[in-house]
Amino acid sequence: MEIVMAIVIGVLFMSATYLMLSKSLLRIIIGTGLLSHGAHLLILTMGGLKRGTVPLLGEEASAYTDPIPQALILTAIVISFGVTAFFLVLAYRAFKELGTDNTERLRGNEGND
């Protein structure tokens, strides 16, 4: 299963990179969203998959899934959400102020370089 997941993650990274290289701000942010999904799944996959039951002691099972990657991913999800939300509002404000979401046109003032 880990091999399949590695390919899935590769596809997610590929799409994310392609989107991040585009000109539109919104697509770039979609790209970062895909990238964080890829990263989270990567952490989970590297921790090992399907090696026991859910990490709840009440289950009385003989083996549990590794809880550490899950805790790490939970932290990462929240942080990437915060950053994504901030970026989205930043893009919204940038469009309001500047009238474009094309990064090729967001190049600073001509006289200032």
Added chain:
Amino acid sequence: MSLLHLAIISPFLFAIIIPILYKLFRQVHTGWFVLPLPILLFSYFISFISSTSNQEIITESVPWIPALGVDFIAKVDGLGLLFALLITGIGSLVVLYSIYYLSKDKEKLNTFYVYLLLFMGAMLGVVLSDNLIVLYTFWEFTSFSSFLLIGYWYDREKSRYGAQKSMLITVLGGLSMLGGIILLYIMTGTFNISEIIEQAAAISVDPLFIPALICILLGAFTKSAQFPFHIWLPDAMEAPTPVSAYLHSATMVKAGIYLVARMTPVFASEGLWVWLIAGFGIVTLFWGSFNAVKQTDLKAILAFSTISQLGMIMSLLGLGAAALHYDDIESSFFGAATTAAVFHLFNHATFKGSLFMVAGIVDHETGTRDIRKLGGLMNFMPITFTLAIIGTFSMAGLPPFNGFLSKEMFFTGMVRVLELNIFNFETWGMLFPVIAWIASVFTFLYSMILVFKTFTGKYKPEQLEKKPHEAPIGMLISPIILASLVIIIGFFPNILSNTIISPALESILPNNTIDVHISFWHGPTPELFMTIGVIALGILLFLTLPKWRKVYDLFPTKLTLNRLYDGGLAFTQKAANKITKTYMNGSIRSYLVYIFAFFIVILGTTLAVKNAFKLDTSNVSSIGFYEILLALAIMIGSISILFVKSRMTAIILLGSVGYTVSLFYVLFRAPDLALTQLVIETISVALFLLCFYHLPKELNKERMSFKLTNAIISIGVGAMVTLIALSAHSNKLFDSIAEYYIENTYTEAAGKNMVNVILVDFRGFDTLFEITVLTIAALGIFAMIKLRMGGGKKNENK
């Protein structure tokens, strides 16, 4: 801290209180406060003569950075003392001269004297330090204070240009010298010159020996304005004349000569050292004297003359260094060549200092330094004229002045080059006396131009800004003292020989006793006929000057060293600008391309070089039906985002990917993750939709254009991540530490949900700062929406 250390740093200390004195006593010329210091230092250094002439060396040490072997070791030996006397002696005279030269009402005297004192202290430090790092520190201080002094009239374009040029060139040499010092340290393990000299024989076979030699020489050549680094010196003439007299004739430009003399015992065993110094010296001698003839500015003539004379001293030092290869030093000429170098070093400081002061007086009293406008000043300025005669005749090498003696000794050295039978001198040595003789003719010529074009001939009052008259007596004192030295040493050269020259020789050529005796009359030797030839041809050329002056026009004006320097500087700036503009194009896409490409290349190369890719299937878990279904869904979802036409669809697809990920969390036994992912994906999609709603209508239909580079790079990134994930998974080295958490979650932390216990108990700090991140994001969003500066308002009203 000994008295000697105090003497070296006293100018620095004194520089601190100069601005205070300047502000307190506005009606007194600040120079009067400065004057006692160099006089005091001069008398202090005079007191060392008795000990150095008995070949005693006074060493005082103060620890500075003992851990790195850097201590401030002050050492007074013959060579150091000669320079220290020059620095303080001429320093006193220059300060005195500057009191009359610089007006106390128009000039910012506080800065002038602060810079001058900085320079004086730095120069004393250079010549009296035994530790190379300390020497280098003071060396850069001289470059730096010289830069400040050349740019003293900083509102003039040319001053700034000259200051920058001298800074760039001398600092180039200084840095290379530092490299040489470090190489010496690697070879010997010490920074102390006297200890390095003791190991000289051992390091001469080291592979780093030649690089160290070249690095040190580059430093000396740039500082002492040797060909082709001489170009900064004529432009440094924009400095006030006292500065030119002090720095650019008597002291700073001799720092390189000092360095060569000081390092001679270390490097002289190498033929390259002898050849480089003698060769560059003789070329500089010729080139300087040849160019001096075509100058029309008094100070420019003097600048080129300084270059030429420095070349002469350098070439003598180079030939003198060959002395260390012979056992019977007294019978050979090398001792004589080094004696001539040291003697001329002293003589040059005296007559060149006085000549610069004379040029300053002429400038001060007539308003111009252009020899085409000057003429016939003899009757107005008789004393200045006399001083000029003494200085220039000494420079030209005429009896009975001291220049004559050193020039004779110089010829002796050059003629006897032919006796050398080492380093291939027997084949090329013939060039030395020939070039030296031709250069001397030019030296004679420009000396005559300098004095006769200025003081004799037709008086042209209409071209002068002021009515010329004799300078005030205060301005004349310093050049009179220097000129009297020229004459006294001319008649009684041996007052110097045992007191100053002989101890200095002792430092340059250690363990050899050279009997210094300078006599006026050698008898009918070849040197005498060479001098007569110089005078005869010089007079002939001077009288026919207008006829052959056109020779100088034959030289291409486009192929000069100055143009090379300016062009090189401009080219560097242009090229750097161009290179930067090619990759810093302001487009965020390009930067991402660089970053991703770098990522792919570095990781790919590492994988390939280290042969790290490994696929191990023994450790993988089984594949289930639902997982395959979800994997297909997520892959199709993410790839189709790339191809959809509308952004709406893209956002919905992103949402679908997010929900599929949370289904994965369900399948992979991570309930908390699934919950969080579900909620957060919902909020994110809502936010995306909010943004989408506000985006411009005309851009709505814009499709994502396909680009091959983007495709290649993204496929590369994806492939690289997959490869690394696979090899990382196949290379598991240790078991997880999860067992500890599973065992202790209930017993230690009283919880049954392991993930939550890790988040708040075992690793609670992460959670604390994750909360902080969310808080900051929330506050940031709030601030972004609420706070508007200036232009925001009008967009809002639309």
